[in-house]
Amino acid sequence: MSTFSIDVANTLAGFLVLASFLMLYQVRLPALLNMLGLHAFILAMAVAWQAYAQGAPELYVTALIALVFKAGVIPVALQRMVVRLGIHRELEAVTGIGLTMLAGIGLVALSLEVMLPVTAHADPLTREYIALALSVVLLGLLMMVTRRNAVSQVAAFLSMENGIDLAAAAAQGMPLVVEISIAFSVLIAFLVIGVFLFRIRERFDTVDVRALDEFRGERR
């Protein structure tokens, strides 16, 4: 395996982390969803490169699923949902962007620190991918806790799923059956989300989840 293919692979995985950072500070929903599409597009490229570098043609299927569903169908559907919900012009109050970015950098450092030593014996093509995949997962989690809008939380969740997809692609030879079923369950999860977004809107007249907090069961 050439150093070149490893370098390209690491660059692509690094781009995915960068895309996660880009998502962290978007305050307008359409922009955030564009970034989500970009995120998934980079994921598809990274997975396709793994397919080429590992000589594993079945990974092209994973890449194709990522390209069609995650970079195509889901962001477009979410954009349309946002327009139908009438929240495409709203600015989201994201508190402490600077602090969030710093925390994000800390999380990336943490995941490199945790994963690189334990995967020291793994294939070089796998090693950095796993560490960077964990960064993407943690950044997704961070975004979930800093966002107050249900749609942003969904976008954060999907970016987290992309991180897991990246790890699955790097774990060489993982059965395709598993990946397809994972993709399938993400799709179902997305449908569930869609249903709930409209229900939240219908009941609360907003998709700001702070409205949900007021209805804690104990405070009736």
Added chain:
Amino acid sequence: MTPLLGVLGAPLLGAAILAALSGYRLSARVNIAASFVAFASALLLFVDRPAGGRVLLVDDLNVVFIVLSTFVGFTTSIFSASYIGHELETGRLTPAYLRFYHAMFQVMMFGMNLALVSNNIGLIWVAVELATLSTVMMVGIYRTHEAIEAAWKYFILGSVGIGLALFGTILVYLAARPVVGGGMDGMAWTVLLAHAAGFDPALLDVAFVFLLLGYGTKVGLAPMHAWLPDAHAEGPTPISAVLSGLLLNVALYALLRFKVLLAACPGGIAPGPLLITLGLVSLLFASVMLYRRRDIKRMFAYSSIEHMGIIVFAFGMAGPLGNFAGLLQMVMHSLTKSAIFFSVGHVAQVKRTQRIAEMGGLTESHPLLGWSLIVGVAAIAGLPPFGVFTSEFLVVTSTFARAPLLAVLLVLGLLIALGALLLRVSSVAFGPVRGPAAPSHASFVPMFAHLALVLIAGVWLPAPLVAWFQHVAVLLG
């Protein structure tokens, strides 16, 4: 393979049929029939156990959980028939949602059965995710403010948990790949176990931490429990019964599979201290929180967190006795808690509220319902002669022998919970009658069946069952 076909096929076929049926009576019966076929097939597994493959597996560890799961699924479907009938009358559920509810019920049963019989760590994950998503939909089925909030919270926290669990699963695969090679072999649990001694311990340790956090969220361990009380309180009560009785068990079962793997790998961390800490924190936190509950279903949800804490603690203590107690407690809790939810469901229907302050004198207005609730609570609080007492007694004595200080904390938690449960239930069951006193159309059979089993287990555990539990306890390490 025939019994397995019944266990997996009956719910799947049932879901397909139920999605097309609209009449209440017919669909409730089909629901019961599908659940019964699954239960009967599960019983057949004792006599005709299929040889395990790369995908499905029936071994000593899961066979009792499969039977337990299908049994509780079957009794819950009977309870659900009368419960849902009442909900239709009061108009909380519309016929369109009824169809959806029944289909989802079977999808959820399919997901849980698949998780239990699966030999593939990836498939276990997919199955747990399927069961989770179907319960999310059902928690939000009433479409009230609270129900939607509960479902959203459940969905977000559940997804985070399940995401971390998947990451852990991938890491386990990575640890296994150099030894067993890629492909389906690298995900088959039996193959992994056979080669676990050669895995990289450091990678397996990190993987276990992710799995513990991920599946631990689904088990409802504090501090990842936040979804659990809401999901139990706001969904239909049959769903609360299967959530507490089955889904928590299934997630814990998945965790146990990985614990066995970790134990088989020399040089890996001992999972004991992690499990003991999480278990004790959950137990103490939940038992204190029990005092402040005003909603009856929410209170029993906290009691589930408490019991999951005890169970995880027992598995953390490990050893033949600790594991034995943990397994027994899992079975007993599952039977008792679902029985309690059956009775609470009817109580909330006749009183038209879930607020503890607005119900009272239940033993006077509805003697049978009131007394069965008291019996159920006595059982879950760990009073003799019920089965929960036996298992909790085992946990406490085995802990006293090895770590007296931990045992003191454990007993403290148990006593606090006992006090809270008795305090709350006495205000519901005794005193002046509060709330409506209309007669109930409860179905008592499922409730009594569960409580009778718990009582029998407390008085006399059959020798073969004890031998089986001991055998599995040794397997768990």
